Amino acid sequence: MRKSHTISLRLSEQEFEALKSLRSEGSLRSVSEFVRETMSRAIFEKCQEKRNLETIVQEIDGRLRVLDTEVARISRFLADREQEGT
Numbered sequence: 125m126r127k128s129h130t131i132s133l134r135l136s137e138q139e140f141e142a143l144k145s146l147r148s149e150g151s152l153r154s155v156s157e158f159v160r161e162t163m164s165r166a167i168f169e170k171c172q173e174k175r176n177l178e179t180i181v182q183e184i185d186g187r188l189r190v191l192d193t194e195v196a197r198i199s200r201f202l203a204d205r206e207q208e209g210t
Contacts, residue, residue: 135143140155147158 143155143158147155
């Protein structure tokens with residue numbers, strides 16, 4: 125994928141050394157590649173969380189629709205029984 129944007133940030137010496145150390149534990153060639161990979165993973169995970177939340181909301185919405193239908197059916201049943209009794 126073509127890279128077209130640049131981000132610049134300042135790090136303390138300790139932060140930079142920590143990044144270099146973490147990068148060297150993996151198979152990435154540079155600190156920039158490590159930061160890019162870590163950022164990409166965070167973005168992907170956030171998108172997954174959003175999708176999971178959307179799925180849960182859709183499931184709840186479906187259950188509420190079923191419940192609404194059942195409440196309406198019971199209400200009609202009770203209204204019909206009440207009319208039969210009068």
